[in-house]
């Protein structure tokens with residue numbers, strides 16, 4: 475564990491190999507497939523309080539795909555148990571102590587054949603409100619990414635830039651949607667980052683990647699024939715954050731309460747939903763299709 479803390483602190487990432495067993499992964503994999511089917515019932519992106527399904531009619535796959543599901547713990551007892559399991563506590567406690575809240579709980583898919591399966595390089599601080607820019611790199615917050623499928627170069631495993639977490643907030647990809655286009659080397663160089671240092675985090679199912687709110691990361695599209703399912707849970711030291719759902723209180727696993735708490739969705743109180751989000755961030759939506767000129 476000391477090694478893990480050390481590595482996250484100096485490199486900005488660390489990998490726990492074999493974090494979950496094959497039987498735990500089999501159960502999770504089946505549940506995640508159920509969540510995908512649940513998402514597909516919606517014609518567009520759907521929000522009900524913190525529960526969100528990001529749904530897209532993908533122009534290349536020519537079918538409806540689910541790209542993300544947030545806070546399925548509200549509808550799945552297995553996911554609710556998973557996010558605050560003893561195994562997570564053992565990895566998190568050395569960083570965050572015994573009182574831990576959770577800010578994100580997401581599953582990401584990269585459906586084979588789809589166009590929109592990449593993430594531009596960014597720092598997760600981009601997606602947070604509040605005082606996070608003052609957070610300590612590893613003492614205040616840790617993000618975890620669990621490999622559900624194997625994560626390879628071909629299916630778009632997470633790519634990170636070691637030691638980038640010490641450069642402060644760099645504003646990468648702040649100018650537009652995170653899943654449109656790919657970061658050019660030039661943009662990284664302008665931010666004093668060396669593209670040759672990019673590392674692809676290849677993992678087996680059950681491996682867990684840790685990174686910080688300031689670690690520069692992104693991922694390439696899935697060009698393989700298989701999916702790339704990845705489960706992201708991010709946690710904070712409770713005393714540093716007003717936001718988040720309890721995960722552990724004095725080390726005790728804590729269930730979701732009667733009312734949801736503000737995590738990443740800031741309008742939770744004013745606009746709890748449920749509602750559909752019809753705005754389309756794809757380049758197809760922004761570039762009107764010009765009809766062929768008549769002969």
Ligand SMILES: O=C(O)CCC(=O)C(=O)O
Nearest residue numbers: 582593598632692693704
């Ligand atoms: O799923 C991925 O490859 C990256 C997702 C990510 O970095 C994010 O949602 O902040």
Ligand SMILES: [Fe+2]
Nearest residue numbers: 596597598691
């Ligand atoms: Fe991210």
